[in-house]
Amino acid sequence: MPVRSGTPGMVDVARLAGVSHQTVSRVVNGHPGVRPETAARVRAAITSLGYRRNATARALVTHRSGLIGAFTTSDIDTDRLLSGIEAAVRAAGRTLLITVVDPDDPTGVDRLLDRAVDGHLAVAPTSSLLATLGALPAPPPTVIVEGPSHPLGPSVGADHRGAARALTHHLLDRGHRTVHHVTGPPGSHTAAERAAGWRAALAEAGIDAPEPVPGGTGPDTGHAAGRALADRHAAGEPITAVLAADDTLAPGLFHALADAGLHVPDRIAVAGIGDRPESTHLAPALTTVDTGPRAVGERAARVLLDMVEGREGTDTTVPATAPRTRASTGHW
Numbered sequence: 001m002p003v004r005s006g007t008p009g010m011v012d013v014a015r016l017a018g019v020s021h022q023t024v025s026r027v028v029n030g031h032p033g034v035r036p037e038t039a040a041r042v043r044a045a046i047t048s049l050g051y052r053r054n055a056t057a058r059a060l061v062t063h064r065s066g067l068i069g070a071f072t073t074s075d076i077d078t079d080r081l082l083s084g085i086e087a088a089v090r091a092a093g094r095t096l097l098i099t100v101v102d103p104d105d106p107t108g109v110d111r112l113l114d115r116a117v118d119g120h121l122a123v124a125p126t127s128s129l130l131a132t133l134g135a136l137p138a139p140p141p142t143v144i145v146e147g148p149s150h151p152l153g154p155s156v157g158a159d160h161r162g163a164a165r166a167l168t169h170h171l172l173d174r175g176h177r178t179v180h181h182v183t184g185p186p187g188s189h190t191a192a193e194r195a196a197g198w199r200a201a202l203a204e205a206g207i208d209a210p211e212p213v214p215g216g217t218g219p220d221t222g223h224a225a226g227r228a229l230a231d232r233h234a235a236g237e238p239i240t241a242v243l244a245a246d247d248t249l250a251p252g253l254f255h256a257l258a259d260a261g262l263h264v265p266d267r268i269a270v271a272g273i274g275d276r277p278e279s280t281h282l283a284p285a286l287t288t289v290d291t292g293p294r295a296v297g298e299r300a301a302r303v304l305l306d307m308v309e310g311r312e313g314t315d316t317t318v319p320a321t322a323p324r325t326r327a328s329t330g331h332w
Contacts, residue, residue: 008049017045066094068304069117071133073103073126081145084297085121092305094118101129109133119304121145122152124190141307145300147189154313156300158291160190160273163320164197167243167271167289169205170323174330176241176269178207182215182225182253184245194245194273210237215249222249226256233262240268241329247274250286250328265330275324284327291320 010028014021019038026034027042034042045051068089072078082098089096099111103126112120119141122129133139134152142153149155171179181198184191195212202209213225222244233239239262244250250272254264264270264284272279275290296318307313 008051010051012049013042013045013051016049017041067117068094068096068119068121068301068308069112070096070098070121070123071101071109071112071125071129072098072123073101073129078123078293081123081293081297084294084299085123085145085301086297087294088298088301088305092301094305103128119143119308121300121304122147124188126187141304141313143300143304143307143313146296149315153307154303154315156296156303156316156318157190157193158293158296158318159320160193160291161197161200163273163289163291164194164243164245165201166197166320167273167287167323168198168201170287170325171241171243171269171271171329172201172205172207174241174269177238178202178210179241179243180210180229180239181212182222182229182242182244182249183212185216186214191245198243215245217246217248219248219250219252219255222252222254223256224252225249226253227260229253229268230257230260230262233268234260242268242270244270244272247272247276247279247286247288250279250282254282254328265328269329271323271329275321280326282328284330287323287326287329289320289323292318 010021010024014024017024019042023034023038024042027039070082070085086096097112097117099109101109109129109132117140120133120139121143122133123145125144125147130147130150130152133142139152144150144153144155146157147155168179179198179202181195183195199209213228215221215225229239229242242253244253250270253270257264257268262268271287273289273291275288279286279288299316299318303313303316
């Protein structure tokens with residue numbers, strides 16, 4: 001059947017498939033009530049013509065842009081987390097817009113507000129970003145991802161407290177009298193939860209928590225923390241086990257401890273959190289916990305999409321895995 005020239009539209013798809021344009025619309029938007037053979041014919045026509053939905057026209061009809069905005073100010077696992085968000089948003093037929101906001105100037109949210117997004121995902125937000133979003137006169141539906149509970153909307157995150165608690169018990173069960181901790185970035189909700197899990201495990205074992213070592217993320221920060229631990233060890237503090245708040249600290253931590261003659265795991269056992277792909281390729285391989293950042297991203301996006309459709313969103317904690325024991329914690 002001939003179709004008009006130019007960019008194919010819904011009417012062209014309907015003519016080729018021998019159906020009404022309303023039927024094409026139902027198939028394109030995933031509505032039920034279309035017979036499977038009819039839907040298959042419509043999809044074949046879409047493929048044959050190379051039809052693409054007109055997002056602008058759809059927005060005029062639905063009064064929704066089809067855009068989901070994600071703000072982030074942190075690089076903690078955001079690669080895997082954002083991939084989970086994008087997958088869920090794409091599966092829902094929507095488009096994800098990502099803006100990296102300067103922690104010292106969260107007014108960058110205006111870049112997404114100007115695009116009339118249907119909802120916000122605030123990823124690992126700072127307090128200033130939350131304050132900026134909270135001050136909006138009529139903010140769209142908002143989900144806090146890896147952040148604290150907030151009046152803006154529900155919070156979705158991993159069980160960081162449980163992950164750190166499990167790793168600390170893992171080290172104590174190997175015979176260590178205590179476990180030292182290299183912290184995550186200052187002001188990070190995730191880092192605070194991991195430190196709380198470490199303290200909770202020590203308290204459950206009747207052990208006073210030693211002074212934590214300031215950390216953050218990245219090998220350079222880990223190297224500085226390793227030097228600080230080596231200095232404390234040289235001064236007579238018994239240090240035999242360390243929980244690093246983030247896997248990315250481990251390479252620098254291993255390096256600094258080895259330089260001080262405190263080789264991992266012979267002299268000091270080390271565990272991390274995050275189960276990043278490079279963890280298995282360290283020497284020795286790192287004992288760690290997968291906090292499921294991709295699953296967190298997917299779940300957060302689905303919660304937000306429900307809210308955009310008028311359903312209620314609730315706080316959600318995504319379980320972490322059990323510790324994955326590798327050579328860095330040795331056999332004590």
